[in-house]
Amino acid sequence: MARRAPLDSATDCNGFAPLAGKHLLGIEGLDRPCVEALLERADAFADLPPRARLDHLNGLTVFTVFFENSTRTRVSFDLAARKIGASVVNVPISTSSIKKGESLLDTALTLNAMHPDILVMRHPNAGAALLLANYVDAAVVNAGDGRHEHPTQALLDALTIRRRLGRIEGLNITICGDITNSRVARSNIHLLSILGANLRLVAPPTLVPPQISAMGVECYHDMAAGLAGADIVMLLRLQQERMQGAETPSQREYFHLYGLTAEKLALAKAEALIMHPGPMNRGVEISSELADDVERSLITAQVEIGVAVRMACLESLGAPLLGRAQ
Amino acid sequence: MSALLIQNARLLDASSHSDFVGDCLIKDGKIAELGTNLTAPKGAEVVDAGGHVLTAGLVDMRVQSCHPGAAHRETPHRLALASAQSGITSIVCLPNTNPVLDDPELLKSQCAMLAGLPDTPHLRVYAYGAATMGLQGLAMAELGLLAESGAVGFTDATRAIADSLMMRRVLSYASMLGRPVIQHAEDPILAEHGEMHEGEHSMRLGLRGIPDAAEEVIIARDLALLRITGGHYHVAHIGTAKGVALIRCAKAEGLRVTCDTAPPYALLNDVAVRDYDARFRLSPPLRSEDDRLAVLEGLADGTIDALASDHSPQDRDAKSLPFGLAEAGYSGIETLLACGLSLFHGGHLSLLQVLALMSHNPAQILGLNAGAMQVGMAADLTLIDLEHGWQVRGAQFASLSGTTPFEGAPMQGQVIGTWISGKHVYERGT
Numbered sequence: 001m002a003r004r005a006p007l008d009s010a011t012d013c014n015g016f017a018p019l020a021g022k023h024l025l026g027i028e029g030l031d032r033p034c035v036e037a038l039l040e041r042a043d044a045f046a047d048l049p050p051r052a053r054l055d056h057l058n059g060l061t062v063f064t065v066f067f068e069n070s071t072r073t074r075v076s077f078d079l080a081a082r083k084i085g086a087s088v089v090n091v092p093i094s095t096s097s098i099k100k101g102e103s104l105l106d107t108a109l110t111l112n113a114m115h116p117d118i119l120v121m122r123h124p125n126a127g128a129a130l131l132l133a134n135y136v137d138a139a140v141v142n143a144g145d146g147r148h149e150h151p152t153q154a155l156l157d158a159l160t161i162r163r164r165l166g167r168i169e170g171l172n173i174t175i176c177g178d179i180t181n182s183r184v185a186r187s188n189i190h191l192l193s194i195l196g197a198n199l200r201l202v203a204p205p206t207l208v209p210p211q212i213s214a215m216g217v218e219c220y221h222d223m224a225a226g227l228a229g230a231d232i233v234m235l236l237r238l239q240q241e242r243m244q245g246a247e248t249p250s251q252r253e254y255f256h257l258y259g260l261t262a263e264k265l266a267l268a269k270a271e272a273l274i275m276h277p278g279p280m281n282r283g284v285e286i287s288s289e290l291a292d293d294v295e296r297s298l299i300t301a302q303v304e305i306g307v308a309v310r311m312a313c314l315e316s317l318g319a320p321l322l323g324r325a326q
Numbered sequence: 327m328s329a330l331l332i333q334n335a336r337l338l339d340a341s342s343h344s345d346f347v348g349d350c351l352i353k354d355g356k357i358a359e360l361g362t363n364l365t366a367p368k369g370a371e372v373v374d375a376g377g378h379v380l381t382a383g384l385v386d387m388r389v390q391s392c393h394p395g396a397a398h399r400e401t402p403h404r405l406a407l408a409s410a411q412s413g414i415t416s417i418v419c420l421p422n423t424n425p426v427l428d429d430p431e432l433l434k435s436q437c438a439m440l441a442g443l444p445d446t447p448h449l450r451v452y453a454y455g456a457a458t459m460g461l462q463g464l465a466m467a468e469l470g471l472l473a474e475s476g477a478v479g480f481t482d483a484t485r486a487i488a489d490s491l492m493m494r495r496v497l498s499y500a501s502m503l504g505r506p507v508i509q510h511a512e513d514p515i516l517a518e519h520g521e522m523h524e525g526e527h528s529m530r531l532g533l534r535g536i537p538d539a540a541e542e543v544i545i546a547r548d549l550a551l552l553r554i555t556g557g558h559y560h561v562a563h564i565g566t567a568k569g570v571a572l573i574r575c576a577k578a579e580g581l582r583v584t585c586d587t588a589p590p591y592a593l594l595n596d597v598a599v600r601d602y603d604a605r606f607r608l609s610p611p612l613r614s615e616d617d618r619l620a621v622l623e624g625l626a627d628g629t630i631d632a633l634a635s636d637h638s639p640q641d642r643d644a645k646s647l648p649f650g651l652a653e654a655g656y657s658g659i660e661t662l663l664a665c666g667l668s669l670f671h672g673g674h675l676s677l678l679q680v681l682a683l684m685s686h687n688p689a690q691i692l693g694l695n696a697g698a699m700q701v702g703m704a705a706d707l708t709l710i711d712l713e714h715g716w717q718v719r720g721a722q723f724a725s726l727s728g729t730t731p732f733e734g735a736p737m738q739g740q741v742i743g744t745w746i747s748g749k750h751v752y753e754r755g756t
Contacts, residue, residue: 028530105646125648126521126532127602146650148532186532209529 019316023133023140026149027190035194038312039159046163046308054311057086057318063116065091065107066143067123072278072303073143073153077120080310086318089116104128105135112136117321118314121145139317147181153277154187156309158195160302161232164273169196174226174268176202176258177236177285178247180209184277185236189215202226202258206247207238223258230268234275235260235285251284260286265296273298329353330748331366335375335709339382340682341698350380352705355747360701375709378742381681382699383415383706386662387586387688388562388634390483390655391417391440391451395424400639400657400726402439403446408659408724410447410752413708413741414635416689416696417449421456422483428456428467430475437476447744447751450706452694454481454508457496463489466496473503478692479560481508484609484638486544488514494551501557506584506691508560509548511569512610516540521650523596523611531599533649536611538566545572552581560691561585563636565613567620574629584691585629588636588658589665590731592621598731604645604652605731609638611654612731622674625683631691633683635662639727657725661718661732663710667739677712705748714740 018037019030027035048054062081066074074090081088091111104123111119112135119138121129126146133140144150161168173192179185179201192199199217201208212219220226227233238254248254265272274290274297282288291297330352337360338345349364350357366372386409392400409417419440421427427436433453440451455472457480459465469480480500486509487493493509500507517536522528524535545561549572552559564570564585576583590608595615598606606612624630638655645652666684669675675683689697696706718735720728744752 103643103646104648104651123648125650127650128648130602131648146532146648147534183532186530209535210524211526211529214526214529 017316017320024151024313024317025129025133025140025142027151027154027187032194035191038155038316039162042159042309042312045311046305053083055085056315057084060086060117060318060321061089062086062118062120062314063089063091063111064120065093067093070122076306077143077310080307081314084311084315104131108132108135118317141313144183148183149187150183151187152310152313153184154191156302156306157188157275158191159309160298160305164298168192171197171231172229173197173232173234174200174202174230175234178207178238179203180207182236189217200226204248223264224267227264227267230272232273232275233260233268237279238281238284255284259284260290262290265290275299275302329367329370331364331370332373332375332380334377335380336377338379338678338681339699340678340686341700343678345678352748355705357699357701357703357705379710379712380707382685382697383708383744384413384663384684385416385688385694385697386414386635387418387632387692389417389419389637390422391419392639393423398641402443404724404726406443406446406449409449410744411724411741412660413663413710413744414659415450415706415744415746416694417451418478418692419451419453420483421454422461426456426460427453428459430468430471433472433477434475448746452478454479457482457487457507458492461485463487463492466499469499469503473505479506479508484510486510486512486514490547493548494555497551497557497559498555501555506558506560508562511541511544511561513540513543522599523613525596525614527596527599538568538613538617541566541610542568545569549576549581558582563588563591563610564630565591565610565621566617570620570624570629577629584631586632586634587621587630588634589661592618592625592669593665594731602649604647604649605729605733607649607652607654608656609654626675632688633666635659639725640729641727645729656730657720657723657727659725660723661730663741664737664739667712671738705745707745708741709743710739711742712739716740
């Protein structure tokens with residue numbers, strides 16, 4: 001556990017480096033003090049005025065390399081890096097030699113030769129971020145690797161909850177949707193467990209791994225049972241192809257059984273809040289009315305907090321690099 | 327007449343369960359006499375075995391030759407070198423070459439070519455014929471003509487014969503020819519897009535799982551078909567507890583069923599995948615610890631008949647990829663014997679059991695005149711130092727591809743010399 005920054009001022013960057021390793025590849029393996037230090041720091045950043053610019057990572061270069069389409073995550077990292085003073089290069093993949101069959105490692109070596117300080121990567125294959133980390137000098141941030149992890153999404157979810165409810169310990173949090181194929185679910189299960197939440201999953205058996213109890217969570221197939229007493233309902237995106245007879249029979253059956261509606265939400269606590277990592281399928285995971293309910297939905301807050309969380313993550317990886325350079 | 331006397335050897339023959347210290351006299355490439363205090367004929371070469379183990383050369387019943395069609399993964403020359411220095415004197419090649427060994431003439435010329443390369447140690451080479459044309463599972467290959475050309479069995483190599491009716495017909499037709507059908511027992515639909523064994527580790531790693539049921543359903547179905555067709559059914563690289571249990575029951579029932587496994591399934595489990603290291607991407611996947619223990623039990627009680635290298639070399643590029651994109655396979659020839667011996671050193675099997683799994687048993691399964699050290703047989707022999715310790719270094723393999731899940735593992739037992747028909751094909755230190 002590295003030194004903790006004085007938290008009275010987000011503009012002070014003295015030795016903030018809670019990520020003991022050189023990379024942020026996943027939540028699994030992080031400890032509670034490390035996670036809480038990151039959240040504290042992000043919390044301070046979230047309180048900065050929207051136009052604030054910091055110089056903590058001046059001189060560092062962040063590359064974002066997304067092998068899967070992404071708008072919100074990529075923009076969020078881009079903005080976070082700029083706000084904390086780093087230069088940003090968004091490496092376009094869809095128009096580059098990657099499409100011509102260059103391997104991930106060749107791409108890594110090419111990018112490495114340009115000496116990025118931090119590489120933010122999303123890739124469709126689990127483990128790709130670890131592979132990259134083994135071959136480049138830069139610190140690697142995993143922005144999603146296949147079905148494995150998406151650590152910054154989990155951190156921003158946790159901070160969103162904390163800022164709204166003041167704590168995470170002891171909350172009943174229900175995650176509902178496609179658990180099997182979701183990296184967001186995996187990272188959130190790890191993180192919310194570390195932070196002491198009572199976690200429940202709700203999904204049809206075809207969308208939840210049979211070994212899920214090994215993760216220390218309760219699993220329900222009946223949404224009503226899974227929602228009872230919930231403080232937070234976290235919905236996951238269901239991909240179109242999974243609703244057309246492959247893993248669930250149809251979109252309308254999924255919405256009937258697992259789509260969040262006002263009636264179903266009434267089974268949770270009276271003030272229960274709704275979260276979704278986006279992009280949403282309205283009328284599949286969630287009714288349109290609820291998605292737009294500013295009293296109950298934290299969905300836009302999640303996006304807003306995401307920038308602050310990524311600032312904290314980039315800083316914790318980048319600040320030690322600056323220390324070395326000086 | 328040429329003669330060779332190997333003196334002072336621990337003579338171990340799995341086919342006759344014999345184990346004594348003595349001499350082996352070889353005349354004209356055949357074993358002429360086995361006994362104590364044999365006299366060397368005039369002009370005979372005499373070798374002192376130093377009390378080390380002399381036994382029949384190993385018979386590796388599952389090898390991807392990669393020739394023709396994949397010279398970047400393995401070459402015939404390197405394959406023969408690797409075999410000789412690993413005590414392997416006979417190999418049986420899978421038909422998944424390019425072109426596929428579904429053509430009788432190709433199969434015949436392939437075996438002859440691989441066995442007779444210039445400036446290369448001699449090696450006895452056999453091959454399986456494709457069970458279906460192009461290994462596509464749609465039309466039966468010319469099994470009769472392939473058998474006449476030397477095919478020792480039929481298989482679709484790394485693919486399961488998935489269609490039940492096709493499997494029934496292949497089993498039925500092969501029974502007439504007296505050749506086994508070798509099945510890669512993995513349901514292709516259940517295993518589709520699978521990256522590793524389905525279990526807690528695949529869940530945590532976010533890798534797509536291949537359930538153990540993928541092996542179980544194919545074996546169970548095939549056994550049901552075998553009861554209709556008769557014939558000889560052989561499961562390759564068995565790796566699950568459920569699969570081993572099915573074979574055990576089928577043998578008790580009296581069905582003509584055999585199976586083999588490969589060292590990774592007896593020595594490693596799915597925990598190895600934890601860092602997404604593509605060296606551990608194998609097909610079938612490394613299974614759970616319970617499965618591994620069941621494989622050990624199956625080897626010990628004779629349910630599993632043979633241990634094969636499952637040599638399936640992959641070049642470095644094919645392994646330097648995210649786990650799910652990397653090719654499955656490993657270079658297995660050079661660790662086969664040492665891995666087998668680790669089962670002896672670890673107290674799981676007797677030395678004769680280990681040697682039988684890699685010589686006599688596979689020869690019996692495939693009807694090869696090999697794998698035994700008896701008077702009158704060709705002098706295909708290997709001399710083994712049981713105790714010699716070494717560490718696996720894929721970069722030092724004779725095989726073209728050095729990717730191995732045993733990288734860095736300590737091994738005990740090494741080949742000192744190998745003979746085929748009494749001719750030296752390998753001598754340690756030369």
